[in-house]
Amino acid sequence: MDPYEIEFIGENRVVSIIPNFTYEKIYLICGEFGPFRAGLPMNVPLWLAVMLKQKQKCRMVPPDWMDIEVLENIKEEEKRSRFFTKMPNEHYMVEAKLILGNAPEDVPRASEIKTIIKDIWDIRMSKLRTSIDTLMKSGGNYGRLDHLTMMEINSVKPLLPEAMDELYRIEKMTQKTMPTSLNTSTFSQSGSSQNL
């Protein structure tokens, strides 16, 4: 899957904004939102929030987890733990990117938050890589993907499942007996070359 498709899925998450205009309820496929009252916080999907922000019709309210202390804790936890820790949000990367990219002035200490989120992302990605490598080396038959977000799972997508498939096929073929036509000759031959 393309990262943009995941961004599209992530854009459906509800965030809160403070509009600076008044308007009645709007009816969308994903639900009804509004009425908009200038100055009163309300919830809309992320894509709508970004669109309104770009037209300068609202201020974004950063989500609770987009806070230096919370993120520092997550980062420490992530560093300490051998496993993946639970992220505050299934689409934390998408949300962070869209909110910090479009409304950095609405988030206090936006640049620091940006750095911390990138740190967390980098830690998790390198953890993902090393754990995949150990999984392959140790000969495990399955991997647990607890607490990985969609974007992270997608980053290993064609490689890991295909490699596991191939490994399974190789191992299955090995267990099966050879085709009868080759059976005797190959076996005796390779058997003798074994003893050399």
Add this chain to the structure above:
Amino acid sequence: MNNSYLSILDILVTNERVPCRFLHDLPKMGFMDPSAAEDDLKAGATLDVPLWLAENFNSSCRIPLLTVDLPKIYKDAYREILNADACTVDMQKLGQHFYELGCYVAKHDIKGETFRQRFRMLMSASVSSDSIGSIQPLSASERKRAAAAAATERALSGWLQRGDCPLTTANMVANHRKRKRAEMEML
């Protein structure tokens, strides 16, 4: 691998030549050995024969006509090398279809272990900037996988950089003659 009759990969794999030793005199088959002077193929002749042909030789007669020898990469010497460090082997040279052909001919199996060890190479090939150098020693199927992984990697880094990367001048524009003159006039 995929034993479907029409699978192109399977056709390519079974077209790999394997060393065979003929057990009987085969009349009128001398043309198969380009170095043979006679019309008949003598018993004991060794030839590289495509795997599909070798299989058919044996299955079409009541007695086996030839013995299939192991290709070099599956033999003891290479097995030891693969056991020691699979990443050093240049599959491009030694076995384009190492895993697939191995499923047909090799009895003592190290393919799984080899695949596990070489998986690291796939991962590093997918993120490496030196794509030609890192892809060089991979076998055909590994290359396909590495290319797919690299495409994901590119898409992801493209997504991450979008938005907050500053606009940069395209190379073509920057190197344009008029542009350069303007810069020089400024100096």
